[in-house]
Amino acid sequence: MSFSSSPSKKSNHEERTASILRRPEKVSVVIRKITQETPTVKSFVLEPKVTTPKIDFLPGQWLDVFIPNVSTVGGFSITSTPRHFHLTNTLDLAIKYSTHPPAKWFHEEATLGNVVDIRVGGEFYYDxxxxxxxxxxxxxxxxxxxxxxxxxxxxxxxxxxxxxxxxxxxxxxxxxxxxxxxxxxxxxxxxxxxxxxxxxxxxxxxxxxxxxxxxxxxxxxxxxxxxxxxxxxxxxxxxxxxxxxxxxxxxxxxxxxxxxxxxxxxxxxxxxxxxxxx
Structure with missing residues (x-):
């Protein structure tokens, strides 16, 4: 492991995480709640549309997010726990505003009832x-x-x-x-x-x-x-x-x-x- 690095020339989430493991299946989820947490961060509560395929994740993992009519795939950390998901059948994202298309869409266009597809990924987690x-x-x-x-x-x-x-x-x-x-x-x-x-x-x-x-x-x-x-x-x-x-x-x-x-x-x-x- 090396702790020194040069700035990456890649800006696309999929390119930056191409070598990182993620689950193969995508799951459609519905936006159930939107909250302005800080002046620049909104949180989003997501609920799966169906019970299959099953969503499993560990604390610290993130989601690939596929937004209709947005060609760029988003990458956002899950901010709720697996236990919370098992109790409520919902998971949370906290997204900071930026002009990056996925973050911009969540802040400026996303409304309750919108549907996006997600896929769990990431090797930074607590087991x-x-x-x-x-x-x-x-x-x-x-x-x-x-x-x-x-x-x-x-x-x-x-x-x-x-x-x-x-x-x-x-x-x-x-x-x-x-x-x-x-x-x-x-x-x-x-x-x-x-x-x-x-x-x-x-x-x-x-x-x-x-x-x-x-x-x-x-x-x-x-x-x-x-x-x-x-x-x-x-x-x-x-x-x-x-x-x-x-x-x-x-x-x-x-x-x-x-x-x-x-x-x-x-x-x-x-x-x-x-x-x-x-």
Whole structure:
């Protein structure tokens, strides 16, 4: 595995992911709900039109999306869990606005009742069985959503989420993350990096939700994630061989962070999983 790369000349999702495994079958789904999550991101709830072929996916996988009258195939990460799908028969996408034809269609033309075809793909995912066999600890929303009378996944000892966004308003799923933290005290923590904004206060409100923020996780502002922060955060753990890191975001950011985790923190490359769509 190499953590250095040059910018890809390919801009098409299918070309960038041509070597990545995906399921052969396509499934038609209906848009059942559209929500403006942040100033630039909308979420979409999708429901299969029929029960066959069956949809199966792992946390972290994405969808090829085929839109009628749009020649470009979209590629969007699934933002809901497999457990949620099994309970509701729906899955969610969160799509940031851009002029790329699929994203532009979802933001400017998609309406309730529209039908698109999807196909599951991706090698960036969390497999609980595999992690148990490898003895690693990681994050999986399914494991955090404890059911009455059932214990949480005892394979997980500590989860630390480092989340970077430009501004407070662009922290997608902030309330969901904070709810997970509250419901899993001592297990789950989050550090928010707001690269273009000062630290929020309890009187600060969200543009999208208009809810005040109180008792929130740590904010680190006017700063990006860097090597020193990772070393300070992780080197107190004397058993790094059980740590698993999942990285997603811009390619250069993933390369930088992965390099810091190996050279600065001391992780091995097989402890790091990157979401690279190229």
């Amino acid at each position: 609980d069985q595999e992690e148990r066999e490898n003895g690693t600890q990681s994050i999986d929303n399914i494991s955090l959503q404890k059911e009455p009378g059932k214990a949480a996944n005892n394979n997980i000892e500590k989860i630390q989420l480092l989340y970077s966004a430009k501004t407070l308003d662009e922290l997608l799923f902030f309330e969901r993350i904070e709810r997970l933290k509250k419901n899993n005290s001592g297990l789950f923590d989050c550090f928010y990096f707001l690269t273009r904004e000062d630290s929020p206060t309890s009187s600060t409100t969200f543009t999208a939700t208009t809810k005040s923020i109180e008792n929130i996780s740590t904010f680190i502002c006017r700063q990006r994630i860097n090597e020193k922060f990772l070393i300070d955060l992780l080197t107190d753990d004397n058993d790094l061989k059980h740590l698993k890191s999942f990285l997603c975001g811009p390619t250069q950011m993933q390369d930088d962070v992965a390099g810091w985790l190996v050279k600065g923190v001391g992780l091995s490359e097989n402890q790091i999983v990157l979401e690279k769509w190229e």
